[in-house]
Amino acid sequence: MARQIEEQIAGRFPVGQRLRVLDVGLGQGTQALRLARAGHEVTGLESDPQMMAAARAALSEEPAGIQDRVRLMDGDGRETGAHFLPGSFDIVLCHGVLMYVAEPDPMLAGLARVLAPGGLLSLVVRNADALAMRPGLSGDWATALAAFDSPEYTNRIGRPVRADRLAALTSTLAGIGAPLATWYGVRVFTDLAADGEAPPSPDGLAGLLAAEERAGRTDPYRSVAALLHLCGVRG
Template identity: 60%
Template sequence: MAARFTGGRQLRVLDVGAARGSQALRLARAGHKVTGVESDSALLSAARSALAAEPEDIRRRVRLLEEDGRETGAHFLPGTFDVVLCHDALMHVAEPDPLLAGLARVLATGGLLSILIRNADARAMGPAAAGDWTAALAALGPPEAAEAPETPELQGGAGPRGRPLRADRPATLRTTLSGIGAPLHAWYGVGLFTEVTGKAVPPVAGAEFERIMAAEERAGRADPYRAVAPLLHLCGVRD
């Protein structure tokens, strides 16, 4: 966002899957106007509590709605937002294309569609890093198969409520983004070193934290590292 939108203008941001609101609040503190949508009532309640603790000028810049991100077309006009974030929603839906098409529709020309996906091309990396070779082999599929199975269970594992999480191939998402008028502009690997096993990383601070972030940032922008990151950050631009 900072690289694409210069000059300090206030951006209209839609945050789909806002969860507890940390991303929406961070953007509001930076001066942007944010609409956060979240279908989980408990998460939305936590977001509203966090927003209530903010200064009045920040509270005025945030609107939180309890709704499904797939219904954006029913609630917002085309071109309503400069930036649409979908960082914790795509992995929870069975079919991503309708959701993404709806998000692109409410994006202004030249606007940024930012999505986070589980990387189906790297689904064997986590089990292997954790030493679970049975799961790693299952994720890779039969030796003679050109591609591993497409089941969400093999791709993404289980979510916090035990539901299967989907994963996507970046090549497929590239095609989807072009088809909905928001072709891929840039992409990055996320959590290459800290998320690959799926286990919690002990909290760190200070210089050690900065070194970890520097390593993640550099690897997430560079080939071949980013291609095997467990999460991918894809940015499309509305044409």
């Protein structure tokens, strides 16, 4: 996803412009720190105390100049209207968050509201149109059959969550004034990899990344990816 974000930035903003970035549900801060290292001003919003502690620890190891470009805030992505003025950001990231939100449309409208005209809204969601793939390939037929009829599922850490459909999100993004500009598939070939599995050799890793990158841009492969990366642009 990092390469996809870089591609979108390069294609939509002048070279060298210092962008204002909001990372909603920043987790351990990996993407936020990468953008701060690239020279951008990043605000990270996180509601989980453990994730926030990890992000603060990671930030503390960065040089002072990078630390000065990052602001970490305790908060929920559904509360952006209480924290920020309209048009406050050039980029809003919301990666791996919507699956925990029962009614995502109001939250998405709030994220679009804090985007400046021409700003980029980047979403990473679980793909409801391919929800049967993981259990089906694992031989869990009951779970696979249930996935055809419901966007709700249990994730790898045992939490009940939900997935989103591309068509529905495309309609939502158009309705909130940040219509879909492009989308990618994420984890087309690697979704069954076990957590903590050792990475392949350098040559194997390079091949894996190249194959995932190509599949994530190519139909019909991207349609069956475990995750979707959607990029909307504020009108």
